[in-house]
Amino acid sequence: xxxxxxxxxxxxxxxxxxxxxxxxxxxxxxxxASPYTPQQLQELLAGQNKQGVLNFFGRMPNHIRGVDxxxxxxxxxxxxxxxxxxxxxxxxxxADGRVWQVVCYPN
Numbered sequence: 001x002x003x004x005x006x007x008x009x010x011x012x013x014x015x016x017x018x019x020x021x022x023x024x025x026x027x028x029x030x031x032x033a034s035p036y037t038p039q040q041l042q043e044l045l046a047g048q049n050k051q052g053v054l055n056f057f058g059r060m061p062n063h064i065r066g067v068d069x070x071x072x073x074x075x076x077x078x079x080x081x082x083x084x085x086x087x088x089x090x091x092x093x094x095a096d097g098r099v100w101q102v103v104c105y106p107n
Contacts (some may be wrong), residue, residue: 037076038104041088045099053090055097067092074103 036044046052053069054060061069069090076085086107091099 035075
């Protein structure tokens with residue numbers, strides 16, 4: 001028979017082991033801890049190569065279309081609109097493979 005103290009113990013153990021499993025890859029996005037603005041992302045990523053972008057986000061993009069990488073589930077703050085955007089499209093130049101533009105969208 002499970003008593004009330006044992007029930008709380010089992011719930012605590014269940015939560016402790018299920019939290020890392022249920023967490024999405026995007027929860028580890030370091031930039032999300034302190035949201036960047038689209039302008040800051042542009043300044044930080046412009047001129048970076050693909051490895052630099054991977055290092056910044058700490059993961060592969062959610063989608064790749066041609067030379068554009070789509071990162072989803074982010075926290076990008078738009079101060080003028082007082083809202084958060086959640087998608088960043090990193091556009092690489094075909095000429096040298098470096099970031100030339102970062103475009104952010106609401107999801």
